[in-house]
Amino acid sequence: MKIKLLPALLLAASSGAFAQQQVANRPTVVAGFPVNYNEDSVGTYTLPELLKTTDGKPVATARQWNEKRRPELLRLVEENQFGKMPPRPKDLAFHIFDEGTPAFNGKAIRKQVTVYFTKDTSDHKMNLLIYLPAKASKPTPLLMNISFAAYNQMIEDSGLRVGEIWNKEGKKVKADKPTPFGKLNVEQFIDAGFGFATVYYGDIEPDFKDGLPYGIRKTYLKPGQSEPAANEWGAIAAWGWGLSRAMDYFETDKQIDSKRIALQGASRLGKTVLWAGIHDQRFKMVIASISGEGGAALARRNYGETIRHISDPSRYLYQFAPNYHAWADKVNAMPIDAHMLVALMAPRPLLLQTGSTDYWSDPKGEFLSAIAAAPVYRLFGKTAPSDSTVMPAAGDTSLLMNQLGYYMHEGGHTVLPEDWKMFVRYMQKYL
Template identity: 50%
Template sequence: MIKNKTASMLLGLCYAFTVQAQQRLANTVAGFPVNYSEAHVGKYKLPDPLVFNNGKAVRSISDWQGKRRTELLNFFGEYQFGQIPKQAIRNAEWQLIEENRSAKSNKAIRKQVRVYLSDDKTQSVNVLYYLPKQVKGKTPLLLHIAFQANNRAVADSAIQATYIYNKVGERLLAPAQAPQVPLDSLLAAGIGFATFYYGDIEPDYKNAIHKEGIRHHLMDTEKKQIKADTWGAIAAWAWGTQRIIDCLSQDPEVDNKRIALFGVSRLGKTALWTSASDSRIKLTIASCSGEGGAALSRREYGESISHMTDTSRYFYQFAPNRHQYVNNAAAFPVDAHELIALIAPRPLLLQTGDEDYWSDPKGEYLAAQAAVPVYQLHGIYPLLKTFPNSGNTASAFQALGYYMHAGGHGTIPSDWKVFIAYLQKFL
C-alpha cells in the first residue's frame, strides 16, 4: 500500500538517527523489568574470546584466524543473527542510473546505481555516492546504512524522491531533504560518501518475511517453516550491505581496500555484524548499537535480550534461537565483546551518548575492554582503562576506540568531527 504520509514517516523513521529521540525511562518494557542502576547489575562472567570451544587456549594469530574466529562467527550466525540461505547470491549485479561529474558546485562526482539482490532482478536497492574531485587516484569511501531515503540523506535537489516504509509496512513517499550527514566536510577531507535506504533490502516491520523483502523472496514462507536459525532482518541488512560493497568495489574510482561502514542503533548492530562477517571492510563506526550490538547482554542494564526479542518488539530482527535466552543471558553462547573481537585487528569506533541509558553506553565500553586481548594478539594495544566522561576523546582515536557525547541516542553534529578525524587517521 502506497500512501503519501510524510508526517507519519517522520515519526516512524527519524527516531533512531538524532539525539531528540530520547528513550523514556520505563520501569517495564514488554512486561519485563528494566534495570538502570549499576548497583543492581550484579556479577556476571564473560566467555573468553581466546579460548576454543574445546577449552584450549588461542595462542597465535593463525589460531584465531584459522579456527576460533570461525567458531564465533558460527555461534553468532546460529544463535543471534541467523544463517544466510544457500540460495542467496554472492556477487550482485548493478546498473549505473545517473552520473554527474560536476556535482556539489564541481567539487564532487555523483553516482546513482541500482544494485540487484536477486537473479531475477526483482529485488534491488538504490545507492547514492559522491567522490571528491580533488583526490588523485582512487578514493576511500564511507558507506552509510541509512534510515532515510537517498533524497533525504544529503542536500542535493537532483536526487529523486523514493519510497520508504513505516512501522506497519505502509510505503510512503520520502519528503524533502533533511540532511544529517556533513557531506561537504567529508568531501573536503578527501573521503567519499555512499548511502542507501536499508528498507530497500528488507522492510523493518513485523512479519515482513511473510510479505516482501529479500527474506520473503528467498524463502516461500507459506510452505517452509521458519527455523530456529532462520536469518533475521539484521542479517538480511548485513548481507545486502555486502552486496552493495560488491558493486562499489568494482568502481575503478573507489579504493576498494579503504571502504568504511557506518550505522546507527539497529543499523549500528548491522554495521558490526557486516564488518564481523566481511573482512573487506577496513573500518567501522557503530553509533549507539546497544543490546544485540556492542553492549554486553550479561550486564542486564537497560535493554536486554528479553526486551529485544519479545514478539511485541524486535524478535524479527534476530534468529528465533535468541528468544530462548529470555531471562537467561548468562547461558547465551557468546556476548558483545566477541562480536567486537571478530572485527579485530581492523579499526572500530564505538560512539554512544551519556543519556542513552536504554542502550547501556557503559556496557559498550566494557565490551570493548573485554575485546582488547584479541587486538593485542594482533600486536595492537588499545588503551581502555577508565570509562570516559562525555566529550572526552582520550579513548577515541585508537584502533579500538570509544567516544561518548553528551546527550541521548544516535548522532549529533559534533560527533561528525570525531568521525571524520577517525577516518582520516585510520582509513
C-alpha cells in the same frame, strides 16, 4: 496491505537531528518486563572465554585466533543471534543511472546506482548513492552509511532521484517529504579526501515484524517454508547482506578504493554495520554508533534494554535469528556475548560511539565490552583499552584513536554533528 509499524522505528537516525529529543528516554517497563537503570542491580556475571577454543585449548597467537577461534565464534553468533545469510546472489546486477554528475559546486562527482538482487528488476532492488572528490587522482576510500531515510531526504542535492520509504502504516510511499532526521553534511568527507555512500535500509528489508513477505529474505525461503528457520537470518543480517552487495559494486568501480571502505550506522543500524563488518572482512573499518543491546553492549549486564526486551515477539525478534529469543530468560548460559562481536572485528579498526544519557542502550556496557575484547586486538599488536582503563567522561577523546576505539558524546541516542567530525578524524588515521 497496511501493517502498523512499531513507534520505536523512528527513535534513531543516522544524522541524529530528531533523536536528540530522546535524551532522557528511560522507559521503566517494556514488553511487560521491568527495566533496570541502577548499577547496584546489574548483577554478577562471568563472560564466556574469548581466548580459549571450544575444546578448551588456549589461544595465544593471532594465527590461532584467525584459524581456530574466530571461525568458532562466527558460527556461534550466526547460530544464536543474527542467523545464517546466503552468499552473493547469482543474478546480482548493477545499473548506473547517474555516472558522475558534478555536485556541491564542482567539489564532488555524484553516482547513483540501482543494485538488483534478483532477475526481477521491478522488485528487490537497492538504490545506492555515491559521492567522490572531483579532484581525486587515484581510487578513493569512502564511508558507507546505512540510513533510516531515503538518500534524497538526508542530503541537500536537487539532482537526487526521489526514493521510496516504508511509512508508519507499513505502506511503501514516495520519499518526497522532509524527515525529522535532518540533513547530513556530505562535504565534510569530500573536504577530507574521502568519498561517501549511503543506502536506505528499507530497500533491502522492511523494519517491522510482519515485513518478511516484502523483503529480500522471502526470496530465499525453501518450498513449504513460511518463515526463516531458527538459525536463519533476521532483518539485521538482511540489512548487512545488502551492505555486502554494495561492496560488490565498489569492487567494480575503478574510481573507488574497495580495499578502504568504512561502514557506519546508528542504533539497530549500528548493530547492522557491526555484523556486516564481522561477516564480510572486505570492509576495512566499522563505526558502530549507539548499537546497544544486540550490538556492542554486554548482554549479561542487567541494565537498560536486555535480550528479554529486544527479542520479545511483540518487539524486535524479527531482527534476529529466532534462536536468539531462547536466551531471553537464561542470558548467563548463552555461549556468546557482545565482547565476542567486538573481538570478531579484530584486527580491523572499530570505533564504538555512544551517548552519556542513552541509558536504554547502556554506554557503560559498550565500554566494558571493549575492555573485554581488547586482548584479541593486542594479539595483533593493535591499540586497545587496557584492563585498568577508566571509562571516559562524555566528550573525552582519550580512547577515540585506538584501533579499538570508544567515544561517548554528551547527549542521548543520536549521532551529533560533532560526532561526524570525530569519525573523519578516525578515518584519517586508520582508513
